Amino acid sequence: MKEDTPFASFVRGFFENPLATAGFVLLCVVIVVALFAPWISPQNPYDLGKLDLLDARLPPGGQYLLGTDGQGRDMLSAIFYGLRVSLLVGVASGLIALTLGGLLGVLAAYVGGRFEQLLMRVVDIQLGFPAILVALILIAVLGKGVDKIIIALVCVQWAYYARTARSAALVERSKEYIEAARGLGLSRARVMLRHLLPNALPPLIVVGTVQVAHAIALEATLSFLGLGLPTTEPSLGLLIANGYEYLLSGKYWISMYPGVALLLTILSINLVGDQLRDQLNPRLQRA
Amino acid sequence: MTVYILRRLAQTLLVLFVTSALVFGGLYLVGNPIDILVNPAADEIEKARSAAALGLDRPILEQYGIFVKSALAGDLGKSFVFGRPALEVILERMPATLELAVLAMLISLGFGVPMGIFAGLYPQKNLSKFIMACSILGFSLPTFWVGLVLIMVFAVQLGWLPSTGRGPTTEVFGVALSIFSLEGLRYALLPAINLALFKLALIIRLTRAQVREQSLLDYIRFARAKGLPRRRVVGVHLLKNILIPLVTVVGLELGSVIAFAIVTETVFAWPGMGKLVIDSIFQLDRPVVVAYLLVVVFMFISINLVVDLLYSALDPRVRIAEAK
Numbered sequence: 001m002k003e004d005t006p007f008a009s010f011v012r013g014f015f016e017n018p019l020a021t022a023g024f025v026l027l028c029v030v031i032v033v034a035l036f037a038p039w040i041s042p043q044n045p046y047d048l049g050k051l052d053l054l055d056a057r058l059p060p061g062g063q064y065l066l067g068t069d070g071q072g073r074d075m076l077s078a079i080f081y082g083l084r085v086s087l088l089v090g091v092a093s094g095l096i097a098l099t100l101g102g103l104l105g106v107l108a109a110y111v112g113g114r115f116e117q118l119l120m121r122v123v124d125i126q127l128g129f130p131a132i133l134v135a136l137i138l139i140a141v142l143g144k145g146v147d148k149i150i151i152a153l154v155c156v157q158w159a160y161y162a163r164t165a166r167s168a169a170l171v172e173r174s175k176e177y178i179e180a181a182r183g184l185g186l187s188r189a190r191v192m193l194r195h196l197l198p199n200a201l202p203p204l205i206v207v208g209t210v211q212v213a214h215a216i217a218l219e220a221t222l223s224f225l226g227l228g229l230p231t232t233e234p235s236l237g238l239l240i241a242n243g244y245e246y247l248l249s250g251k252y253w254i255s256m257y258p259g260v261a262l263l264l265t266i267l268s269i270n271l272v273g274d275q276l277r278d279q280l281n282p283r284l285q286r287a
Numbered sequence: 288m289t290v291y292i293l294r295r296l297a298q299t300l301l302v303l304f305v306t307s308a309l310v311f312g313g314l315y316l317v318g319n320p321i322d323i324l325v326n327p328a329a330d331e332i333e334k335a336r337s338a339a340a341l342g343l344d345r346p347i348l349e350q351y352g353i354f355v356k357s358a359l360a361g362d363l364g365k366s367f368v369f370g371r372p373a374l375e376v377i378l379e380r381m382p383a384t385l386e387l388a389v390l391a392m393l394i395s396l397g398f399g400v401p402m403g404i405f406a407g408l409y410p411q412k413n414l415s416k417f418i419m420a421c422s423i424l425g426f427s428l429p430t431f432w433v434g435l436v437l438i439m440v441f442a443v444q445l446g447w448l449p450s451t452g453r454g455p456t457t458e459v460f461g462v463a464l465s466i467f468s469l470e471g472l473r474y475a476l477l478p479a480i481n482l483a484l485f486k487l488a489l490i491i492r493l494t495r496a497q498v499r500e501q502s503l504l505d506y507i508r509f510a511r512a513k514g515l516p517r518r519r520v521v522g523v524h525l526l527k528n529i530l531i532p533l534v535t536v537v538g539l540e541l542g543s544v545i546a547f548a549i550v551t552e553t554v555f556a557w558p559g560m561g562k563l564v565i566d567s568i569f570q571l572d573r574p575v576v577v578a579y580l581l582v583v584v585f586m587f588i589s590i591n592l593v594v595d596l597l598y599s600a601l602d603p604r605v606r607i608a609e610a611k
Binding site: 019125128129130132133136137140141142213217220221224225226227237240244247248252255256259262263266267270271274 | 298302306309310312313314420423424426427428429430431432435436438439442443450542543546547549550553554564565568569576580583584587588591
């Protein structure tokens, strides 16, 4: 027991919480499904030759486990493929925003002066507006497409990372190991990237999990509004939007099941993120 | 203080200017509104005539220059689609959005604060754990999908409430509002609940955190030691102190509710500003989109400023720093 590394005890602490464990397992399932969608789907939903219009809008059960949509597409397969697009957009935008915002935030804390003031003013102004509004403006301006929506989501999210990275770096900057590294005559860039940045990472990771969940939800919302992805690459949000017209006639499955998949994805990320925050938050460690 | 407000106002102008330039230029690049507005069968001469009538034949910089000049005089341009001043079209839809936002805020406060206080006072009870689990769920549920589920359950399956649209309106102080009649409320209930859910989760968490923090402090212990009934300690002493941060958040969230109404209004076909702007984006009705964003951004900045000022008035410990 005593030989536990910090990482091992961190892992043990994480799995002591049943909710977080459930979230983690669920998240693994979601990721595996998204990664292997082409191999585990019963049907390739975008191979038009395989679709049969006579099978359109079949209720769940029988040949199609979750029913079919208006074009006779198997919903289960469509959800697997949609999950892929949703996760790709969420994770890619999260990683880019983390890198960009993290670097800018650490740089601001390290350089200070005019640069820091200007950057933080921009961050403050941007965070004063709800993400959906900023994303809507950007998408209206940029147009549709996977790349466009990733750009819009990065623009929405970078500010959260920048603010977190700066405050973490401000705390770390005054610590002795930074002084020691400088005393060794290391270059400023090296001290910042190899010494300061890694130590400012934990809070960034916490913000990251929350933000990826947000990004996935935001992309789904924009796609639902018809402003996100093109119809050739339907994410979960677009699948839900496609089912909207059939909802009032009682054909619930076309938008209900993609919604459940979206909910489970976001929920699992939030559960994991919640636990990570509790564990990485120094203020709660005393208790 | 005056310097502070002046600086904030200058900042506001800058943000409005940047937003308008960005959206103006962006929408110009996205597509030509003439292609959508004019009958596709029309010939080139016809198209050119409509473009000239709307001022779309001029270079973009000149168009923007004209826009800024008239915007400073309070004229945000005419809608391409409606043929009326864009600001007028938006203000006409504003009451519908505002009544939805206020109703949603009341719902989330009315349920969120008591639930949060309960979860904060008795963190070990099963009901508290259930409330907190629900609040995580509330954060994770995508708003538009919840809207669909609500429609499906309460309108399609049970048939209790109407699925979409806004009920009959009554004139209240010259503004057409629907929530003051029973029939109107029936229409407003589902969208308002939908809009409230996310905020409800937030308010529960915030209230709980505040209650847990405050109930450990000396003044609460002292009030208890004085032998005051529990109801009074919680209802007066505790509540007063958790209200300050709550007021700030509620103020700021009101703005975000108005922004999120875009989604709810689209799901429930509620004829508010949000639905209008989504339609306008599709129709490339640039004046309406730009005017909507300017109105919302302005509302936002004003709310933020008022909250900041209120905060320093409510809590003397927070003094606004004078300009250096």
